Amino acid sequence: MNTFNLDIQFYKWVNNSANLIVQYFVITGILFLVFFIWKRQYVESAKIQQKYPDNKQIKRELFYSFIFLLMAGTSVTLIVWLNKHGYTRAYKPIDKYGWGYYFASFFLMILVHDTYFYWTHRLMHWKVIFIHVHKLHHEFTNPTPFTSYAFNPIEGAIQLGVLYVIVFTIPHHSSVVTAFFGYALIVNLVFHTGYEFLPKWFVKHWALKWINTSVHHNLHHQNLKSNFGYYFNFWDAIMKTNNRRYNEHFEAIADRRTKAKVFDDGIEEKVLTPDTLT
Ligand SMILES: [Zn+2]
Ligand SMILES: [Zn+2]
Numbered sequence: 001m002n003t004f005n006l007d008i009q010f011y012k013w014v015n016n017s018a019n020l021i022v023q024y025f026v027i028t029g030i031l032f033l034v035f036f037i038w039k040r041q042y043v044e045s046a047k048i049q050q051k052y053p054d055n056k057q058i059k060r061e062l063f064y065s066f067i068f069l070l071m072a073g074t075s076v077t078l079i080v081w082l083n084k085h086g087y088t089r090a091y092k093p094i095d096k097y098g099w100g101y102y103f104a105s106f107f108l109m110i111l112v113h114d115t116y117f118y119w120t121h122r123l124m125h126w127k128v129i130f131i132h133v134h135k136l137h138h139e140f141t142n143p144t145p146f147t148s149y150a151f152n153p154i155e156g157a158i159q160l161g162v163l164y165v166i167v168f169t170i171p172h173h174s175s176v177v178t179a180f181f182g183y184a185l186i187v188n189l190v191f192h193t194g195y196e197f198l199p200k201w202f203v204k205h206w207a208l209k210w211i212n213t214s215v216h217h218n219l220h221h222q223n224l225k226s227n228f229g230y231y232f233n234f235w236d237a238i239m240k241t242n243n244r245r246y247n248e249h250f251e252a253i254a255d256r257r258t259k260a261k262v263f264d265d266g267i268e269e270k271v272l273t274p275d276t277l278t
Pocket of ligand 1: 121
């Protein structure tokens with residue numbers, strides 16, 4: 001019987017939401033402590049924007065992330081129930097389609113999400129919708145790890161919508177959906193932590209330039225009119241929505257890092273030591 005037992009599902013929702021909340025705040029908390037407090041001086045040259053956010057911004061990010069995580073807990077609970085009762089394209093065991101498909105389905109999910117994100121994101125930048133849906137995420141022009149899930153709840157529902165697109169259209173093993181959800185979060189954290197460590201040649205490499213970087217999304221937070229993509233640069237390139245100064249910004253940060261490294265290596269200090277003078 002496909003009955004929906006409210007008591008049991010409520011318990012599962014609390015459990016799923018609590019897990020997501022703990023995982024998210026532990027990871028973002030560590031990133032914040034390391035990059036914004038503990039090692040701030042050591043990584044300063046890699047900071048994309050050289051200013052730091054105020055407490056008011058962080059409090060708002062924490063609040064809206066918390067709401068989003070409760071919504072994500074709801075989606076996880078519902079999807080697990082839908083999977084269990086055969087309403088989605090979930091399958092078991094892995095042998096049914098083999099290991100090749102098991103891994104391919106992960107990349108398929110990434111591609112579907114990339115397209116879903118670009119187009120829903122473009123839609124949310126349409127003036128009428130933007131004010132009520134996406135403006136909140138753009139309040140945070142200088143993102144922190146906590147910006148990753150800081151959405152207006154309507155945008156939160158749109159962002160979570162990709163999970164339903166995936167489970168209803170792609171034959172999947174549930175562990176792959178979990179891996180996909182985790183990977184999407186990692187990329188999101190990289191995009192919002194506000195630092196760039198990739199080498200200067202990355203954006204000129206024939207293949208790697210198609211992978212978006214932290215600078216790419218950070219520029220979107222600084223300038224709303226460009227850089228709408230997520231994992232890959234395909235859609236921004238096809239639709240000509242890449243920030244024209246993307247490479248320039250990216251390379252400037254790489255140069256700043258190199259200069260800071262020269263200084264850290266003590267070349268300046270060496271000139272002044274008695275040993276170097278004799
Ligand atoms: Zn946007
Ligand atoms: Zn963002």
